[in-house]
Amino acid sequence: MQSTKICVIGLGYVGLPLARLFSTKFKTIGFDLNQTRVDALNSGKDTTLEVSDELLKEAIEKHGFRCTTNIEEIRECNFYVVAVPTPVDENNRPDLRPLWGASKTVGKVISKGDIVVYESTVYPGVTEEECLPVVEKESGLIFNKDFYAGYSPERINPGDKEHTVEKIKKVTSGSTPEIADIVDKIYNTVLINGTHKAPTIKVAEASKIIENSQRDINIAFMNELAKIFNAMDIDTKDVIEAASSKWNFIKLSPGLVGGHCISVDPYYLIQKAQVYGVLPRVMSSARRLNDGMGEYVANQTIKLMNKKGVIVKDAKILLLGITFKENCPDIRNTKVVDIYHTLKEYTNNITIYDPWANKAEVKHEYNIDIDNTIADTKYDAIILAVAHKEFADLDIRTYIKDNGVIYDVKGVLDRNIIDGRL
Numbered sequence: 001m002q003s004t005k006i007c008v009i010g011l012g013y014v015g016l017p018l019a020r021l022f023s024t025k026f027k028t029i030g031f032d033l034n035q036t037r038v039d040a041l042n043s044g045k046d047t048t049l050e051v052s053d054e055l056l057k058e059a060i061e062k063h064g065f066r067c068t069t070n071i072e073e074i075r076e077c078n079f080y081v082v083a084v085p086t087p088v089d090e091n092n093r094p095d096l097r098p099l100w101g102a103s104k105t106v107g108k109v110i111s112k113g114d115i116v117v118y119e120s121t122v123y124p125g126v127t128e129e130e131c132l133p134v135v136e137k138e139s140g141l142i143f144n145k146d147f148y149a150g151y152s153p154e155r156i157n158p159g160d161k162e163h164t165v166e167k168i169k170k171v172t173s174g175s176t177p178e179i180a181d182i183v184d185k186i187y188n189t190v191l192i193n194g195t196h197k198a199p200t201i202k203v204a205e206a207s208k209i210i211e212n213s214q215r216d217i218n219i220a221f222m223n224e225l226a227k228i229f230n231a232m233d234i235d236t237k238d239v240i241e242a243a244s245s246k247w248n249f250i251k252l253s254p255g256l257v258g259g260h261c262i263s264v265d266p267y268y269l270i271q272k273a274q275v276y277g278v279l280p281r282v283m284s285s286a287r288r289l290n291d292g293m294g295e296y297v298a299n300q301t302i303k304l305m306n307k308k309g310v311i312v313k314d315a316k317i318l319l320l321g322i323t324f325k326e327n328c329p330d331i332r333n334t335k336v337v338d339i340y341h342t343l344k345e346y347t348n349n350i351t352i353y354d355p356w357a358n359k360a361e362v363k364h365e366y367n368i369d370i371d372n373t374i375a376d377t378k379y380d381a382i383i384l385a386v387a388h389k390e391f392a393d394l395d396i397r398t399y400i401k402d403n404g405v406i407y408d409v410k411g412v413l414d415r416n417i418i419d420g421r422l
Contacts, residue, residue, distance in 0.1 A: 004186060007031055007077035009102050011041060011067060013260075013330065014119060014154040015083035017050050017165040021190045022081075023065035030067035031074050031105070038067045047358070049329055050158065075109040079186065080116040082106065082131075083154060085260065092267045092287075094123065096130055103131040107138025110147050115174075117150040117183055121265045123209060123272035124202040127151050128175075143175070150174040150183035151201040153208030158259070159328030169193045173204035212265040213283055218252050219262070220286035223293055226254035226422045230300065236422065237411050253411060254422040256297070256335035256385070257290040258324030263333045294338025297409055297422070301381055302346065304405045304419045310380050316349045318379040318399060321386025322357050322370055326410075329356045336385045337366050351375065355390050374399070381405040387412045 004026050008019035011032040019030040032038050040047060044057040059065035068074065084098040099120055106116050116135060118127050132143045141147050152172045157163055172187050172195045174180030184197045198204040226236045236254060244251045257263050266283050273280045305312050324334040336352075343350055352370040354362075362370050374394070378401045384391060387410040397417055400406055406413070408421035415421075 004079050005029075005077045006079045006081065006186075007074040008081045008083060009074075009105060010082060010084035010098075010120075011037060012083070012085065013048050013050055013158050014156045015081075016041065016046060016048070017156060018081065018083060018119070018154075019067075020051050020055060020059045020065065021166050023059045023063040025189050026079075026186075028063070028065055029074055029077065030065070031069070031071070032067060033069060035069050038069050041067045047329070048158070050156070071105060071108060077109070078111065078114045080106050080110065080114065081119060082116065083119040086120045086122055086264070086268065087260075088264055088267045094268050094271055096122075096126065099126065099131055100134055103134035104138050107135040110135060110139050110141065112141065112146045113148075115148045115150060115179060115183065117152055119152055119154040121153060121208050121212070121261065121268065122205055123268040124206045125272070127201050127205060148175050148179040149201070150179060151204045152183065152187060152195075153204060153211075155208075155211075158330045159325055166190060167192050169196060171196050171198050171204050171207050173198040173201045175201060209265055209269045212261045213269055216257060216262045216266050216290060217282060217286040218250070219255065219257055220289045222252045222254040223289055223422075227296065230420075230422075235415075254293075256293050256324075256409060258332070258334040258336075259330065260332045263290065263324075263335075291335075291338075293422075294335040295342045297383065297385075297407065298339045298342035300420055301343070301383055301405060301407045304407065305381055308403050308405060308419070310401075310403055310405060312346045314349060315347045315380035316377070317343055317347060317351070318374075318382045319350065319352045320354075320382065320384045320391055320394075320396075321388055322352050322354045322362060322368075323386055323388075326387040327356065327389055329358060331357055331362055331365060337368065339383060339385060340368060351379075354386070354388070356388055379404060381407070383407045383409065384413060385409045 006022045006026045006028045008015045009031045011030045019028055022028045044053055046056055082102045084102045087095045089095045132149055136143050150173055152170055155168045170187055172184045174183045184195050187195050229236045243249050266287055270280050270283050302312050322336045323331050353374045354370055355372050359370055362368055379399055380401055382396055382400055406418045408418045411421050
């Protein structure tokens with residue numbers, strides 16, 4: 001344990017908080033291919049806002065934490081943690097290229113006796129069937145003889161300052177019982193609430209992917225209920241509040257399902273299940289339903305505009321928020337973009353105001369221009385898509401025309417000023 005030198009590969013929403021935490025107990029270095037990102041981190045600035053400037057500077061100045069793009073600087077490590085993205089392609093099939101690339105990097109520097117632990121969300125079998133053969137090929141070493149592996153699925157919730165990495169209970173696993181113990185002890189060294197040691201790497205992989213799939217399915221059910229009750233002219237939020245009076249009712253709300261976890265991870269298990277001849281109908285239906293909610297919100301807004309006699313063609317519309325969740329700069333897989341593109345079929349006069357999102361990133365990722373300030377003008381329709389704290393103090397009525405429509409996706413606005421909500 002004393003000789004453990006850790007390298008975390010991938011310094012995004014998952015890797016950086018973990019690397020910073022490890023640095024409080026072990027000699028730790030972060031590795032990323034993005035030089036701009038590395039330079040910012042070494043100067044004490046995390047643009048994802050997951051690690052405060054104070055904590056990052058403390059890690060650098062007090063614990064010797066540093067980040068690099070130079071592979072030679074991580075060769076001295078003996079415990080590698082891979083925390084790279086696991087996206088899907090345009091057909092929603094798992095894209096393992098980031099994992100293959102990270103595994104190749106590990107293979108170039110790993111030595112006999114070293115351990116590599118994967119944190120990226122995957123379907124059961126990816127670590128041992130897809131990643132470790134790459135490490136073997138690149139290093140010339142033999143898995144479970146010369147080097148060893150583990151899997152500890154990430155549980156980072158972007159923007160969540162309560163369930164931070166040091167407070168969550170993490171699942172751990174290892175390629176042998178002895179390695180499982182070592183991996184478990186290293187994680188336990190920095191975690192307040194400890195770990196759950198899974199019996200195998202595949203069990204640990206499966207546990208992570210069903211966490212997000214379960215949430216996806218539950219939210220899909222609430223979204224389906226919202227569609228039903230909206231069609232019946234019944235307020236969904238009122239129904240949920242009434243049902244919540246029963247002791248065993250699970251209180252959830254409808255909404256847009258974006259981000260890099262719930263809206264992506266289920267596809268990994270869906271794809272793998274089909275390989276084994278199992279058609280995951282519930283998961284597939286949930287994905288289709290949730291993926292269509294942005295378009296649904298736009299069409300509901302248009303319907304309300306028509307009812308109030310607001311001309312939709314060339315209407316001035318304001319979208320409040322574009323990030324995938326509140327009080328967070330993360331724009332990955334945001335479904336607000338679907339609202340925008342559906343409305344774009346009727347009008348080009350769409351303004352997106354988001355004080356959290358990076359304008360350049362949104363432009364690069366979606367080719368959409370946004371504003372970080374709100375213009376003093378009036379709109380034909382306003383859609384509150386993200387519940388940023390700044391919007392709570394915003395008097396929306398000062399920005400809406402007399403016959404304009406206000407639609408509340410998040411269910412946080414005064415019902416007396418809105419025309420519709422999920």
